[in-house]
Amino acid sequence: MRVIPTTLKVAVDATKCDGYGICFDVCPSVFTSDEWGYASTVGDGTVPEEDHDKAIRAISLCPEQAIREIT
Incomplete structure (x- = not known):
């Protein structure tokens, strides 16, 4: 089975x-x-x-929820 890579982008709300x-x-x-x-x-x-795993972890650990995934 072929895995199609997904693109992950993030943004910080200053x-x-x-x-x-x-x-x-x-x-x-x-x-x-x-x-x-x-x-x-x-x-x-x-x-x-x-x-990807590190970025998702950073999103979840942000105390101010200032990081989000861009879709």
């Missing part, structure tokens, strides 16, 4: 982020911090396939 840093600690290939310590995505938020 108005909700309080700069805890959990997301870029868990998944640094997708999330980074600005000069004030608030999260943003690397590039356009596309998650490499090998990091």
Whole structure:
């Protein structure tokens, strides 16, 4: 059976982020911090396939629920 890869994209809502840093600690290939310590995505938020689990974990661990999947 052939598995068709899915694309996962994420976005950070800057108005909700309080700069805890959990997301870029868990998944640094997708999330980074600005000069004030608030999260943003690397590039356009596309998650490499090998990091899907880490990105989903970062979403679930965000205390402010500032990260969401883009569909």
